[in-house]
Amino acid sequence: MSVLHLVTLLTDFGRQDIYVGVMKGVIANIEPQIQTIDLSHDIPVQNVIAARFCLLTAYEYFPPNTVHVAVVDPEVGSIRRAIAIEFDRGFLVGPDNGLFSGILNRVEAISAVELTNSQYWRTHYASNTFHGRDIFAPVGAHLASGIPLAELGETIAIESLVKSPVPQFQIEEKQITGCLQYIDRFGNLISNIPNELITTRHQTVQVVDRLIKLSKTYSDVPVGELVAIAGSHGWLEIAVNSGSAGHELNVDWQDCLTTLVRLT
Amino acid sequence: MSVLHLVTLLTDFGRQDIYVGVMKGVIANIEPQIQTIDLSHDIPVQNVIAARFCLLTAYEYFPPNTVHVAVVDPEVGSIRRAIAIEFDRGFLVGPDNGLFSGILNRVEAISAVELTNSQYWRTHYASNTFHGRDIFAPVGAHLASGIPLAELGETIAIESLVKSPVPQFQIEEKQITGCLQYIDRFGNLISNIPNELITTRHQTVQVVDRLIKLSKTYSDVPVGELVAIAGSHGWLEIAVNSGSAGHELNVDWQDCLTTLVRLT
Amino acid sequence: MSVLHLVTLLTDFGRQDIYVGVMKGVIANIEPQIQTIDLSHDIPVQNVIAARFCLLTAYEYFPPNTVHVAVVDPEVGSIRRAIAIEFDRGFLVGPDNGLFSGILNRVEAISAVELTNSQYWRTHYASNTFHGRDIFAPVGAHLASGIPLAELGETIAIESLVKSPVPQFQIEEKQITGCLQYIDRFGNLISNIPNELITTRHQTVQVVDRLIKLSKTYSDVPVGELVAIAGSHGWLEIAVNSGSAGHELNVDWQDCLTTLVRLT
Numbered sequence: 092m093s094v095l096h097l098v099t100l101l102t103d104f105g106r107q108d109i110y111v112g113v114m115k116g117v118i119a120n121i122e123p124q125i126q127t128i129d130l131s132h133d134i135p136v137q138n139v140i141a142a143r144f145c146l147l148t149a150y151e152y153f154p155p156n157t158v159h160v161a162v163v164d165p166e167v168g169s170i171r172r173a174i175a176i177e178f179d180r181g182f183l184v185g186p187d188n189g190l191f192s193g194i195l196n197r198v199e200a201i202s203a204v205e206l207t208n209s210q211y212w213r214t215h216y217a218s219n220t221f222h223g224r225d226i227f228a229p230v231g232a233h234l235a236s237g238i239p240l241a242e243l244g245e246t247i248a249i250e251s252l253v254k255s256p257v258p259q260f261q262i263e264e265k266q267i268t269g270c271l272q273y274i275d276r277f278g279n280l281i282s283n284i285p286n287e288l289i290t291t292r293h294q295t296v297q298v299v300d301r302l303i304k305l306s307k308t309y310s311d312v313p314v315g316e317l318v319a320i321a322g323s324h325g326w327l328e329i330a331v332n333s334g335s336a337g338h339e340l341n342v343d344w345q346d347c348l349t350t351l352v353r354l355t
Numbered sequence: 356m357s358v359l360h361l362v363t364l365l366t367d368f369g370r371q372d373i374y375v376g377v378m379k380g381v382i383a384n385i386e387p388q389i390q391t392i393d394l395s396h397d398i399p400v401q402n403v404i405a406a407r408f409c410l411l412t413a414y415e416y417f418p419p420n421t422v423h424v425a426v427v428d429p430e431v432g433s434i435r436r437a438i439a440i441e442f443d444r445g446f447l448v449g450p451d452n453g454l455f456s457g458i459l460n461r462v463e464a465i466s467a468v469e470l471t472n473s474q475y476w477r478t479h480y481a482s483n484t485f486h487g488r489d490i491f492a493p494v495g496a497h498l499a500s501g502i503p504l505a506e507l508g509e510t511i512a513i514e515s516l517v518k519s520p521v522p523q524f525q526i527e528e529k530q531i532t533g534c535l536q537y538i539d540r541f542g543n544l545i546s547n548i549p550n551e552l553i554t555t556r557h558q559t560v561q562v563v564d565r566l567i568k569l570s571k572t573y574s575d576v577p578v579g580e581l582v583a584i585a586g587s588h589g590w591l592e593i594a595v596n597s598g599s600a601g602h603e604l605n606v607d608w609q610d611c612l613t614t615l616v617r618l619t
Numbered sequence: 620m621s622v623l624h625l626v627t628l629l630t631d632f633g634r635q636d637i638y639v640g641v642m643k644g645v646i647a648n649i650e651p652q653i654q655t656i657d658l659s660h661d662i663p664v665q666n667v668i669a670a671r672f673c674l675l676t677a678y679e680y681f682p683p684n685t686v687h688v689a690v691v692d693p694e695v696g697s698i699r700r701a702i703a704i705e706f707d708r709g710f711l712v713g714p715d716n717g718l719f720s721g722i723l724n725r726v727e728a729i730s731a732v733e734l735t736n737s738q739y740w741r742t743h744y745a746s747n748t749f750h751g752r753d754i755f756a757p758v759g760a761h762l763a764s765g766i767p768l769a770e771l772g773e774t775i776a777i778e779s780l781v782k783s784p785v786p787q788f789q790i791e792e793k794q795i796t797g798c799l800q801y802i803d804r805f806g807n808l809i810s811n812i813p814n815e816l817i818t819t820r821h822q823t824v825q826v827v828d829r830l831i832k833l834s835k836t837y838s839d840v841p842v843g844e845l846v847a848i849a850g851s852h853g854w855l856e857i858a859v860n861s862g863s864a865g866h867e868l869n870v871d872w873q874d875c876l877t878t879l880v881r882l883t
Contacts, residue, residue, distance in 0.1 A: 104540075105397075105540040106370070106393075106395060106396070106397050107395060107397040107398070107539070107540040108395065108409070108539045108540055109365075109394050109395055109409045109412060109413040111393075112363065112392055112393060112394035112395060112413055113412070113413050113416045115392045116363075116392065116413065116416035116417040116418075116421075117416050119361055119390070119392065119417065119418050119421075120416065120417060120418045123361065123390070123418055136541070137597070165597075166574075168572040168573070168574065169572075169574060218587040219571060219572045219584075219587075220572065220573070220584075220586065220587040221587035224416070224587070
C-alpha cells in the first residue's frame with residue numbers, strides 16, 4: 092500500500108452547517124485512513140483574496156505531498172474550470188479562479204489538469220452548487236491515496252490558469268508602495284510588501300492618512316496605538332497594541348486591494 | 356483486533372468552551388485510534404429540528420458502520436431516554452427526542468436500546484447536565500470499538516421512539532405544500548419538499564407572500580434576487596443570488612415549521 | 620518505535636485565520652501520525668483566566684501522557700519564559716503566565732524546563748509574534764514523539780513558575796465566599812467554589828445583589844429564572860433555565876474575579 096498523504100481543507104462554508112463534515116465523510120468513504128486538517132472554514136464568504144492569502148501563508152508548513160483542497164467558489168455551477176495542480180510541495184485542488192496564484196507566484200507548478208474524469212468524482216453527476224462534496228473532496232482523497240494527477244482529467248497549460256487578483260508592490264527610489272491583502276481576526280492589516288524588503292533605513296509606514304512608526308513588536312508602542320512591524324506571516328503588517336488596526340483605520344475587506352501602503 | 360469505526364459528533368455546545376474537546380478526550384481515553392469527525396457544534400441552541408436536518412443530510416456520505424453521536428438535548432437530566440440505534444448504515448447515539456427521526460423515516464432501524472448499562476458510561480454515575488461526556492461519547496466509542504448494541508442496555512421497541520417533529524409535505528392536484536425545515540449560514544431556506552418531486556411542469560414557488568421563479572442555479576437570476584432551486588441537500592430550496600433569503604423574507608428559526616412552501 | 624501520544628491545542632487564535640491550521644501543519648511535519656484534538660481556539664483574546672479554567676476542567680478526561688499545548692500569550696516576544704512541565708497525567712507546554720496554575724494547584728508537577736534548546740523549535744530563530752507555530756507546537760510534537768522533557772531546555776524550579784491569577788475561596792463559619800472564574804457560551808457563570816463543599820445545609824447563593832435558590836438541575840426553576848447548581852465542571856454554577864445568567868446579572872469577563880459568590 093502506498094503511503095497516505097495529508098489533506099487540508101479551506102472553505103467559506105462556515106461551521107454551522109454540515110458542509111465541511113460531509114466533505115470529510117466523502118474523504119473517509121474513499122479512504123478512512125486519510126488525515127484531514129482544517130486550514131479555515133471561516134473565510135469571508137466568496138472572498139477569493141482572503142482565501143488566496145491563507146493558502147499562501149500556510150502551505151510551506153505542511154509535509155511534502157500534502158493535498159490542499161480549497162473551495163471558495165463564487166462561480167460554482169458556471170463555466171469556470173475545476174482544476175488540480177502538482178507543485179514541488181504537493182497538490183492543489185479547487186476552482187480555477189486565482190485561489191492558488193499566491194503559491195504559484197512563488198513556486199513553479201509542475202503540471203495542471205482540468206477535473207474532467209468523473210470516475211474520480213463522488214458520482215458521475217455533480218450538483219450545480221456543491222462541488223466541494225461532489226468533485227474537490229473526492230479528487231483530493233484520490234490524490235492523497237496515490238492516484239496520479241494525470242488520471243484526473245485533461246492536462247491544461249499552466250499559463251492558462253487564472254492570474255492573481257492581487258497587484259504587485261512597486262519599488263521606487265524613496266519608497267515601496269503596496270496594498271493591503273488581508274485582515275486577520277485581531278484586526279491586524281497585512282500588506283503585500285515582503286519583510287525581506289524592509290531595511291534599517293525604513294522608518295515609517297503610511298496607510299490611509301496616518302503615518303505609523305516602524306517597530307519590532309506590538310508592545311513597542313503604548314496600548315491602543317498603531318504600530319507597523321515585520322509580521323509573522325512574512326509581510327509588513329499594521330497593528331494596534333492590544334487593539335484592532337482595522338477598526339482604528341476604519342478599513343474593512345472591501346477596502347483591501349485599494350488601500351495603499353507606503354514604506355519610507 | 357476488530358476494525359475501528361469512525362465517530363461523528365453533532366452538538367449545540369459551540370466551540371468557545373471545552374465541552375467538545377472533553378468528549379473527544381473521553382473517546383480517546385477508551386480507544387485512542389478512533390477517528391472523530393465534527394458534523395457541527397454550532398447547531399442553534401436546543402434546536403432539535405436543525406440537528407435532525409443536519410443528521411439526515413449528512414449520514415449517507417459516511418462509510419458503513421460509522422457511529423453518529425448527536426447531543427442536542429433540551430431535556431437532559433429529565434426522564435427522556437438515552438438511546439442507541441443500529442441501522443443499515445451504522446449507529447445512532449443520543450437522546451430520544453426525535454433527533455434521528457429524519458434518518459429513520461428513510462431507512463429502517465434494525466434495533467434500538469435504552470442506554471441503561473452504566474458499565475459503558477464514563478463512570479457509573481452520570482452528571483445531570485452533561486450526558487454528552489458521561490454517556491453518549493463513551494457509548495459511541497465502545498460501539499466504534501466493536502461492542503455489540505445489545506450490550507449497551509435494554510432493547511426497546513422501534514415504534515416507541517419519539518416521532519419526527521417535522522410534518523410531512525402534502526401532494527395535491529395542482530400543488531405540493533410543504534414547510535421550511537432548515538436555514539443554512541448563507542440564509543438559504545431549505546424546505547421539506549424532495550427534489551425528486553419537482554417536475555418540468557412546476558414553475559413557481561410561493562413562500563410567505565412572494566412568488567419565486569423555479570430555476571437551475573443561484574446565478575440564473577440577477578444578484579440580490581430570490582430564486583428557488585433543487586438544492587444540493589436534496590430538497591427544494593429558496594435562495595438569494597449572493598444574498599440571504601432568510602433576511603429577504605424576514606424568516607428566522609422560530610418560523611421554520613410554520614412557514615408554508617407551495618410548489619406549483 | 621515508541622507509542623505516539625495525543626496533542627491537544629488551546630489558543631485564543633480563533634478560526635478565521637490559518638494560525639491553528641499552521642500549528643497542525645508544523646506538528647504533522649515533525650510526525651504525521653500524531654493525533655491532535657482542539658480544546659478551544661475561541662478563548663476570549665488574551666484571557667489567561669479563561670484559558671486556565673479550560674485546561675483545568677479538561678485535562679483529566681484525556682489519556683495518560685497527553686501533551687497539552689496552550690497558547691494564550693499576551694506577553695509573546697517579551698521576556699516571559701516559554702516552558703514545558705511534566706505532571707502525572709502528561710505534559711503541559713506554553714508561556715509561563717499562570718495558564719497551568721489551575722492544574723498544578725491540584726496535581727503536583729514532576730519537573731519543568733524553560734524551552735531554551737532551539738534544536739526542538741521549528742527553526743533556530745523564532746518570530747516575535749507567533750511562538751505557537753515556532754516553539755510550542757514543535758516542542759509539543761517532539762514530546763508526543765517521545766523526546767524526554769529534559770532535552771528541551773534548562774530545568775527550572777517548580778516554585779519559580781508564575782502563580783495562579785485566581786484567588787482562593789474562603790470558608791467561614793456560616794458561609795463560603797468565592798468568585799466567578801468562567802462564563803461559558805450559554806452564559807452560565809462558574810464560580811471557584813468546588814461542588815464537594817456544597818452540603819445539604821446550604822440553601823442559597825448570593826451573586827451581585829441577587830439571592831438565588833440552590834437546586835439540582837436547570838429545570839428545577841421556571842424558564843427564565845436564575846438557579847444555582849453543582850455544575851458539571853465541578854464547581855458551583857449560576858444559570859438561567861433556557862437563558863443566560865451572564866445577561867441576567869449583567870456580568871461579563873472583566874467582572875469575573877471581582878464578582879463575589881456567597882454560598883450560605
